[in-house]
Amino acid sequence: MENMLVNDIDDDKPKEECGVFGIFTKGNTRVSSLVYYGLFALQHRGQESAGITASNNEKLISYKEMGLVSDVFNDEILYDLKGNSAIGHVRYSTTGESKLSNSQPLLIQCKYGELALAHNGNIVNCKTQKEILKNRGSVFHTTTDSEIILNLIADQDEQSAEDAIIKAIKNISGSFALVLLTKDKLIGVRDPNGIRPLCIGKISDGYVVCSESCALNTVGAEFIRDVKPGEMIIISNEGMKSIMFSKDKRYSICAFEYIYFAREDSIIDGINIYSSRNLAGEVLYNECPAEADLVIGVPESGIPAAIGYSKASGIPFDLGFVKNRYVTRTFIKHSQPMRKKSVSVKLNPLRVNIEGKRIVVVDDSLVRGTTSMRLVESLKNAGAKEVHFRVASPMVKCPCYFGIDILHKKELIGSSMNIDEIREYIGADSLGYLSIDGLQEVLKEHNGICTGCFNGEYPVDIGTR
Amino acid sequence: MENMLVNDIDDDKPKEECGVFGIFTKGNTRVSSLVYYGLFALQHRGQESAGITASNNEKLISYKEMGLVSDVFNDEILYDLKGNSAIGHVRYSTTGESKLSNSQPLLIQCKYGELALAHNGNIVNCKTQKEILKNRGSVFHTTTDSEIILNLIADQDEQSAEDAIIKAIKNISGSFALVLLTKDKLIGVRDPNGIRPLCIGKISDGYVVCSESCALNTVGAEFIRDVKPGEMIIISNEGMKSIMFSKDKRYSICAFEYIYFAREDSIIDGINIYSSRNLAGEVLYNECPAEADLVIGVPESGIPAAIGYSKASGIPFDLGFVKNRYVTRTFIKHSQPMRKKSVSVKLNPLRVNIEGKRIVVVDDSLVRGTTSMRLVESLKNAGAKEVHFRVASPMVKCPCYFGIDILHKKELIGSSMNIDEIREYIGADSLGYLSIDGLQEVLKEHNGICTGCFNGEYPVDIGTR
Amino acid sequence: MENMLVNDIDDDKPKEECGVFGIFTKGNTRVSSLVYYGLFALQHRGQESAGITASNNEKLISYKEMGLVSDVFNDEILYDLKGNSAIGHVRYSTTGESKLSNSQPLLIQCKYGELALAHNGNIVNCKTQKEILKNRGSVFHTTTDSEIILNLIADQDEQSAEDAIIKAIKNISGSFALVLLTKDKLIGVRDPNGIRPLCIGKISDGYVVCSESCALNTVGAEFIRDVKPGEMIIISNEGMKSIMFSKDKRYSICAFEYIYFAREDSIIDGINIYSSRNLAGEVLYNECPAEADLVIGVPESGIPAAIGYSKASGIPFDLGFVKNRYVTRTFIKHSQPMRKKSVSVKLNPLRVNIEGKRIVVVDDSLVRGTTSMRLVESLKNAGAKEVHFRVASPMVKCPCYFGIDILHKKELIGSSMNIDEIREYIGADSLGYLSIDGLQEVLKEHNGICTGCFNGEYPVDIGTR
């Protein structure tokens, strides 16, 4: 049997929590279909639910459901979501919290009128803020921290929604890339450390604010710039206005945006995602060379680094696995009995490329190790003489508190084993990780990366946990 | 063609907004299936959505969906709704408001912990209360007045949920039969005028509070008494406690509960529903006699009064129409083209009983007149020599503000035509309504009936509209 | 507890297998929506699947699904079923055979071109015919006897489809009311004994052939006459033609069409269904009088006979049960646990009418006795002093082989117990059935009734079983 266990590959990656998209135009009353395509380009950031809220300058209307963007929306629904401005959201969530009432955008009525919010990130002081708000009479319908942000805003005594938003976000800490919609304004906010990405684009008679530049391309918008850490962008009929609500914090964008989350054709804070992954492969070779006959990548996300590794080493690159494109969530749910029988269907080794060769296999990251173990076993069964496992990011040793579902510490293989133990666990002939310094070199054009999950140095006080 | 237009019969009736059911036991952790059967018995009070919230003494869990009780719930869902106390709700709603987020029970977290609410009725001062709450920082997710009640409770500064509930409901006016659930208490509340019904039953190791006694029968509970106007019932491990939060208001139960809403085997405030409808037919004959060969009733709700009319008059009773039992909502939606062609499928006249006879046809109420017109036409087409239309309730002339969807004034035929004009409009040879005095006689054991929709005398100040 | 077990009432009735409807017009290319309404009026004859096949003079197209007519079809589907002639079918089937591939109409291609069939009835020599056909090279895709009819037709060597049909049906025995469609003809066939009903109606530029006259009323067609036993009707652009393919058989229409199956506003073979049920109640009183205070009927099908019994006896008629209209198949499926707890929700006794009274309860038939037992128990629990059970049809002692799902002999209470044992089993104070002679008197205008299930005298040789 030359295969590996079903579905573990995606199980073994960190999970991003969300993608956000907002658009404001003066005259186009059909912006919802642009949001649809924008969310579609951001679908890799969350597949559990999707939603759009639109404003026609007078009233906000909203539609959201569990499922993929293309399953949630159809022409009729998009037609009904009339408006010249709109925001949208795609959401990933950990089990248990995965329900419709927690999906976004959240749409509320408050003293500032109707207000909708789409949020990517994680608030670290939400427990305290929720208690304070409850004591002041607030009511909560969901278990999301996004609802806390909205209640905080509604609880301010300010002249305008903008002022209330600024006041409110000064009380929260953590990561947040927000798009908010009032009946006549689109507001974008990036947290003081810029942990989550957010960028601005220009479209014929308006603006777009969204998580990644690939969504700008999809809707035909021109990239202007990234939103700065601590910046609030307000877009209305008067054009675009910027307010810096926080200036002194350390820039700390999540390294995993470059390593795994963002789409390869996006550019975030001036760094091209594909190039950074390619370069990571090159630096990885310099740090952890191997003598081998072939470099392969773990599909899909390990391929760019594998090509970089091949380039730097001169060892030829080729495909090592055929991926079954029809592995759906439904399939995974049904496959339990077979799973136990160790019969695999997802990643099938290309024996013709593997047999009798010394193989370097490159993956973008290594979190739990279970998939890596099965990949190595599958390559050996396909006749690989040696398997040299290379990881194009540093060892993950610590949890993340800023919106990535990196597992509890005990589930992180890097927190309990050293590199040699891991090598033995996954059965590879050698194992090498990119170093933190190597990562810094790859991302040297960006001087503020959060490396919390590698070394526990978090940009924000996470309190006692 | 001896038929009548599709679907108009139900269209032409007032609509009830809700049914509520609550149960508290000491040890039975499977009460959700009792709520299911209770809601099933109350299904006639609302068919758009159904929901149950259960408490296991620590946490509340909730499930609700659009649709009939039997479509929303299945064994698995009920099994997951573990708890020894629970509340449930069935909802009817007018179009436009009909969406999942407005369905009930509403479940929130607030300073008093978790709190769930199921509400039958209508708050008349909700606009004002909502403004006040928004100015104090409250956030609203739905357009229901039930959410306002919850926010009002959360906004109180009291020692306990009960105290906060009392404080809150003193601020609202209108009709409300409420069941509320905290982690360890079931609370029932009936508005100061007792506009909506609510009764109490005893079950082996606990209590039930629900809209109608028929739901007590279904779950095997013994009827104890009706909740009094202005009374709050608190059921906990300490047993049942009663608090009168309002005493001096006029008892004003909605007359339509007796005329049309309540199920015929229920007893409300001491009056048997079936008997009251039977008696209404008798009094109707005394007030509006007719010379005829046969008395028929409009199925199903006109039958009891028709039997009463037959009894009082001595004119034989028989069936006049065959109802197609398969007329579903889906059918109605599809039938538009045929509708225009005046081909009917729902109520089919029994020509053999009608032909060549003078017919008295009795209906429970007459609101818009369109159905009555088609029924008369259908009887004439089936060969009726004369058609004498009799209505077992007074003429509806005014809107209702207390939870019945009685249409705008201009849609009430009784607000713009006198009796002879209506007779001509519906094409009957004679027309007679029960008088308000006649209704009072029928319900003489109950000295406090709201007759607002007949004569505009409302028990509560409805403000300026 | 004043209730009875869920769902047993319908379980305890014989089941009809099908309703058929065919229409041929010269110019109306939208006849499918008329078939839809026709099937809707015949829905009581079968609720498991529904289908329509239409011809546009060149090609036949078909659509069928499991479910009610209104669930299976929508405007779009009906629009696609373009044609000036069409046939339709509603099907009931016993479990195990209930699947889409057995639903009708069946549409095939054969030497006579395209041919579609909708069949009500049961072929008793199908096993032999199927063997013969298989040996001649035939292939079968379903387990229906209807497919055998089609293969028999295709296997003939005749000049035309009509001739082949005549040849084929001479080989089959049993009950069959058929409508067949070719690209340019609508054909109706009634078996030599006329066991299943079939009638003809006239519509503006064409004809309708269908199971019951109530479907003619619904589509605005004028009743012409019943198809005769052994008659084939051919409708084409040349008008209507009649061929008698069998003349000498005994007229033997199924008595249960009058007792229970047919809709009350239908007229079959000259007898009005409602009147016959009414009259059955009168004759029943004459044969089995009772001293009592009130006559009630088991809803819905026992009501007409109850009214007749009341008329003949002078004992007042009133309602005895409130039926919960929301008992759906889904509900029944979910209700298993409660069922065991004997908590009922479907038929709720009206205690106010029952308590302290001697009650005559009339049902149309009594097959297994389980429901009757629970109804009597429920009436006693509601305070009835005496319960006199009266059945408006003879005792069912034998199975049916002609399309009614009357259960195996051992499940028929009438095959193993005498009347007094049954009385004791159901717990009634007295029990009376209509006699076979009484039934003959009721249906005296029809001199050929099949009484096979009452006395085992079948009109057709059923072979050895």
Add this chain to the structure above:
Amino acid sequence: MENMLVNDIDDDKPKEECGVFGIFTKGNTRVSSLVYYGLFALQHRGQESAGITASNNEKLISYKEMGLVSDVFNDEILYDLKGNSAIGHVRYSTTGESKLSNSQPLLIQCKYGELALAHNGNIVNCKTQKEILKNRGSVFHTTTDSEIILNLIADQDEQSAEDAIIKAIKNISGSFALVLLTKDKLIGVRDPNGIRPLCIGKISDGYVVCSESCALNTVGAEFIRDVKPGEMIIISNEGMKSIMFSKDKRYSICAFEYIYFAREDSIIDGINIYSSRNLAGEVLYNECPAEADLVIGVPESGIPAAIGYSKASGIPFDLGFVKNRYVTRTFIKHSQPMRKKSVSVKLNPLRVNIEGKRIVVVDDSLVRGTTSMRLVESLKNAGAKEVHFRVASPMVKCPCYFGIDILHKKELIGSSMNIDEIREYIGADSLGYLSIDGLQEVLKEHNGICTGCFNGEYPVDIGTR
């Protein structure tokens, strides 16, 4: 806008019609889940419907639905499909024929008992055969040629099903890889020219017969050999038996199995699919070199040939496009309005790799040219200095009659334009195809390839069309 039109890539490929899988064991009564995994591995051969028929030695049972294997089946359904032998089918079909009744396996009853068939291929003399059969009394329920095969079998007068199958298939011409199931035998048949692939594997206590060896790997079966052209394999409790029913025909496997259809880890008739595609890229470079800075492949199917082209030329290989993995059928259906606006979402060019470079882009085939045109445009928009388009298969000039949905002649760009016209149409700076000789070189280990779609030389008489 650096994108290309939605969805055209897959639209522009030839379509395979089916995949088949059969298994026979002596004792394993749960083989249906192995068929499930086998079909899953063959899903790329057809995505419209899936079905399984199983035999428990006495009776055959079947389940099939429209949709992907993982959507059609779940644990419960597989559990019900009990049996120790089974066959399965995945189907692609052209629009109009796409309906459940045409899905497979087809299961019939005939003189040889129950018989099920799963078929990959296309019968070219089906019209004639169908007429003959109809004249002999056969009835057809579907429009598939597979049903004709079954009727032909049932129409033979032989001692056994095997003999009847041999007799029947001698009457049909075209392509067919069949698996048939009787209650106690599994039969595999490959047409006399071996146009469609079929191979045999060994599993613990039985055998597997299926379209491609990748399905053997997935279920843990060991590859034995390919079924020979004109061979019938019979597997029963007596083991495996081979009968050659035709010997003298030219071996003519479909070239597109190697070019596009088969999965890269399959081995067909001794040739490794991945290697053949790799080699095609190398030969392509030798035939059509280009001076360029980068070689990219059209994902996914152009990648292996692109790597071969890079290897042979020394020009570096890298990724050129990012594919949005969430482009589903639903998405495509919804995207019509955007499609017209030329906004693309599926294949997104990696500008960082493209800009300022001379690009060789390799695709496996070029059928209509519309996608290629948009890919070139998209690369130019992303800044490519030159675009050299290379096709790793010969020019498609003729329709296919053997089971591939290659479009009508007029839709094949190769039938109406010469190479320079095509180059201009797609906007490339140069264009090169693999020659037929080049293809023969690539597949030189296989001396019998069908090249009908390239040069009109078909292995079977296709009659007059």
